[in-house]
Amino acid sequence: MNKKISKTERIALITKTLIENPSQIFTLNYFSDMLDHAKSTLSEDIKSIEASFEKYHLGKIYSISGAAGGVYYLPLAHKTFVEKVQTDLCNKLSETSRIIPGGYLYMNDILYDPSWLEKIALCIVSYYESASMDYVVTIETKGIPLALAVARILNKPIVVIRKSARLTEGTTLQMNYVTGSKQNIKTMSMPIKSIKRGSKVLFVDDFMKAGGTAKGVVDFMKEFEAQVVGVAVMMSTITTEEKLVQSYYSLIDFKGIDEKNKIIHMIPSNNKSDFTL
Template sequence: MKYRRSGRLVDMTEYFLAHPHQSIPLTYFSEKYGAAKSSISEDIGIMKEVFEEKQLGIVETSAGATGGVMFIPMINEAYAADLINELCTKLEDPARILPGGYLYMMDVIGDPMLMQKLGRVFASHYRGAKVDAVMTMATKGIPLAYAVAAQLHVPVSIVRHEQRITEGSIVSINYVSGSTKRIQTMSLARRSLKPNSNVLIIDDFMKAGGTIRGMMDLVMEFQSTVAGVGVLTEAIHEDEKLVDDYLSLTKLSKVDAKTRTIQVEKGNFFQQS
């Protein structure tokens, strides 16, 4: 396929976006387009400039025989802040209040494009953390977990409450739900996470942190380490949380079913810097 620079840039941009966190040798492109390596280097320079100016990502080139170029997705900070502000406003809609003080969030979680954007916020933050896998809890953590994992180019391990028989041997642990104090069980297929992995835990909601704590313990059962913990929404909780080190995108600071008011603010993700 012979392209001039303009055509190559369209094709290469698509290729980089579809292959994040993967080292691609320059020869791949020079052979694909029948172009000199020097021209490909110039193309990459143009992409790098646009991606970095717009904070869409970093383009890293490494020299030498094994040299290549790698696209590392990021997210524009101002864009991320706007996105989260909008999300907070959206979540403050009183129509979301459900019996029992729960909040309806399936419209947010059911929006694949929003999940991709939010996933990119975490993927950008943990881009240097050498994450090997993303772990989440079925069901509602899955969409955000996949969005993060796709951008980091790592697999997803889905932990479940049930003990399913269809996945071979499983590792189960008991944990105490921090809010209800009930003992529950969570399971993960033995084959679903390689030992010695560095695991990023992603979930949709955290109250006391019992489920997250359980997942952290489960990671240990796989002789693995926790790279970090990211949640879409954290709720206020009177007692001490069971997890210290986590990042939340939004924070549910008040739900009053009687007066039908909700207060949602930016999570601690935005307080770090």
């Protein structure tokens, strides 16, 4: 055994590997090859790291036994973290400079900022912790960064539904759907090879109004024999009486804008812990 690799080095390098690759399984053999130490020692190291994270509620290290076994790290948000993200988001989104004529809010700075995305994604992943999924599905354009942030934590690919078929994406399936709020007819398009049949997917988007898009995605996924196991958005309106999807996760409830007095109404969403669609 190489005595030159100290315990400090081992802890730093194992922690780095796990944190840099969330939801990716590493075998003891992997660490043993990398650090030239006995698996028993490395197993103890991993237990110490696990205990440190637990103590501070900073995510979990899971062990999988058996031939395909190993350990992986899943960042999970504590309840107090989620509440702080919701409050901070409400404050940030209530800035009056965000008001766009027509009752819209400028949100690009949040939806395109990696550190905000990371926090929001962590809340979404934590909510759907017990669900298993194969893909994170989104619809172009503004939901893509959030979908990728979620997918990175879960180590799953994203799938992007487009508004029209592209020459460069091969054979596509297309479906028309009716938007919930304005009853417009729009199109969803996706390459047939972008998703394996029988998959479970999480739909992630920036904003939900009546839920027409989300319902469209649920229907569209059926054409791919895929099941939507969750719907997550950063913000949803609570002005529309009933959503077209029964269950979803949202960080913020948007209650509208008083454009005359420049007041934006929103509150943290109160999500039930039952997420079955």
